[in-house]
Amino acid sequence: MSEVTLRVNGETHALDVDPATPLLYVLRNDLGFRGPRFGCGLGQCGTCTVLMDGRAIRSCMRPVSRAEGEITTLEGLSADGELDPVQQAWIDEQVPQCGYCQNGQILTAKALLDRNPDPSDEEIRQGMNGALCRCMTYYRIQSAVRRASEAMANGASGANGADAASGAGGAGREVDR
């Protein structure tokens, strides 16, 4: 065991763990984050994705001692209760089915759009390709990436429809896809 310092979602944590411990288990079990999840432990599926200095990395393969930059988890994407445009697009497109992989899908999309704010359909396919989904929600994910790209181009910084699930009236708000 030794002292490891980690910066996650703007907070600094000092931890007494084996420095070889994969970042995933520290985030989940020591710091209580739920966004990154175990999928393969091999860096093949993307379920454990977090951002490190804005780049999507696989936390299952990264020793905590080598998590040197600013880590952002899914929880860290929304600020002051305001969702990131990518998250809002995921709600507007009603993307998830089981949702287990969507942490990796959303963060991969976030890193892609920060790098390339207006990707072509082909660039979306290529940029998202390493994030696997076994409910096969790829079709809606790709629509959501396009929607987020448009929202960001129109100056959206966050959400205005975060109450989508609660519904506005008797029948509830309807999906507008």
Added chain:
Amino acid sequence: MKRPAELSPRLEDALARWEGSTSRRDFLKTSGIFVLGFSGVGGIGVAGLGRDGSGGPGEANPYPDPDFLQLDSWLVVHEDGTATFYVGKTDGGQGTGTAMRQMMCDELDLAYDRATLVMGRTDMTVDQGGSGGSDAIERDALPARRVAAEARRVLLELASERFQVPVDDLTVSEGVISVASDPARTATYGELIGGRRFDVALTGRNVNETTGLASVKPMQELKIVGRSVPRYDIPAKVDGSLEWAVDVKLPGMVHARNVRPPFAGARLVSLDESSVRGIPGFIRVFREGNYVAVVCEREEQAIQAAESLAVEWEKPETAPFPPSEDLFDYMRGATPVGAGTGSSPRPREEGDPDAALADAATVVEAAYDIPFQGHTAIGPAHAVADPSDGQMTVYTNDMKPYSHRTGIAEFLGMPPEQVRVIWMEGPQLYGRTAADDAGFEAAYLARELGRPLRMQWMRHEETAWDTKGPAFAIDLRGGLDEAGNAVALDYRARIANYAHVGYNQADTVLIAQLMGIRPERPAPGGGRGPDEMYHIPNRRDETRAVRFPLAFETPLRTGNLRDPNGPQTAFAGESFIDEMAAAANADPVEFRLRLLRGTTEDDATFRRARSIAVVEAAAEAYGWDARPSPRAPGDGRTLTGRGISYAYRIQTTVATIAEVEVDRETGRVWVRRMVCAHDCGLVINPDGLENTIQGNLLHGISRTLFEEIRFDGEKVTSVDWRTHPTLTHRDAPEQIDIVIVNGDPNPDRPDLPHYGAGEPSHRTVPAAVANAIHDATGVRMRRIPLRPERVLEELAAAGI
């Protein structure tokens, strides 16, 4: 540093409603069902208490079943006029919960956002069996609708008493009852019953028949049903706040990992615990028969210990199964299960298929092969078990929490009343979690150790050892008369499905098998041919099970995989119908319609008429150009074609058209466009239905193009996403058009039932894709999956 365990937003919400209720204590004291409260032990803090409200940790039988014949078991109205519904189903991400809530709100006359829904907790929700067979909307929503309608009826009676007016003089809107003749006089549901029991007995011989005195509304009066209400579970899945079963943390909880036999049927000779004793946090190695697990304080320590444990295994004397290259020859050559014992199933026959084939002008023959396919869930199996106070609580994503509870109770030798299972969200379900091995393992180890314990499988373990959809070898013969009409169809299948596992059975889950426990009567593993409504006068349909030398402790354990047997049988059936159409020089759509219209006999649900409707709707939406297949392949690198496939599943009818591009240099197949015409009766949530169908179609493409569990003569060799490829972003179609056909061909029927949609479209995909490849190239692909190397081989063999 540890955070206090937090409740899932949904449970928190349900609890907050109880905490805010002033009459809660009274409710607890008199409740005939269950109550909610914070337990003294455990971080999750949701404890089911006894029928008299006095139960709790340490009680002998603290977890009785909610009584489905009590209205209070299904529905509670709170003082603020909101309601909580309790249903015994689970949601695999297809929006089952949202749809149930829409239907119950509609029957109760309550705004959608004024209700919450609790699912799949054995101590809180009535036993509706959990999920399976896409039956939540088709079957289990009916009692849920009826009890909500009954609650509305009782509330109207209460208002009638309060206002001293007949019920006929009352109107209801969104939880407020008014006197029609004096609209100033109103009462909310909360004022009438908030926080108190209904104390209304229901009737019904079983949970499916549960009913009160009220009738459900005619479909014309449903206002929330039929609308695309956003799914309530999505925001918490998108912002990271949802507590999943993988997230459960309890004070003192430890971590376990399994150590699987490296060879199928291997016998454990010895293990050396000293090989892992030095690992920090090491607690214990468990061994019982060939079942081995390690337990450590931290998760990464348990992973390291499982990888490091020195175990000596002995291979079985007989090869457990053939290598996957020889699978289909083996299956065709094997003696079927039960052969010669008089117990083997008889083929279903109509007319005289052999005579009709002998007299046919043209006979078509073809053989189709479908390998074992896995669930290979994106997140490996997992569960947390808490053995505190001599009880057992299991937190799981098992889709059938009720059989999980009884199975675990039987496995541990505990009375079911001392076991409860709490369903939480997890990675898909699709049948994998109908026999959730990890929950049994976690409960066993937690009880042995006396501490809360979390089990999760590793990737190689999940891909190799999860339950498999069975392999099929299918031989078909068809006869055409001079005019190109189908006069005979002979379907003979072999299915590798012996000892198919049941739902959470204490003698078929993997830990039981590895411990040497065997079921008294293993499932013989039958099957039947494709589900279609074609009129062909002479038919035979025969499916025989075959088995391998190793029937237990095998990674080729078969279980239910989404739409069990549907994709396999429909791949053969609908490919072969296309082969017959080609032999008759007929357009594939026209040929199918001719077979569907071949009789005027109809069935109670108008399945034949609805079959015709979906085939026509798909062709119209696609812009189908009628001509025989194949088209003349062009000279370019990319060949394009389209194929159709039709099927029904229970009462739902589907027709799917796939348009493919085949790259003749790489062999890559891309399904560029899909059109799916779908009739599942009354639609509860159109957008949810569309999402569900899209998932079915893409999952179908994945199984068609990529998925195969491979093995050598001693072990499964598909162990990760490299050795077991799946559909990726670059393979997703560019365009998917879903046509919701749903209409009732009988205008006189008072109501339109709601049928299942979680699986039917899945089965149409493999043949639609294979038929499209044939249309594009003239090459008939008869063995799944259609990976590039196999497509190249077939193209080369055909000189394309």
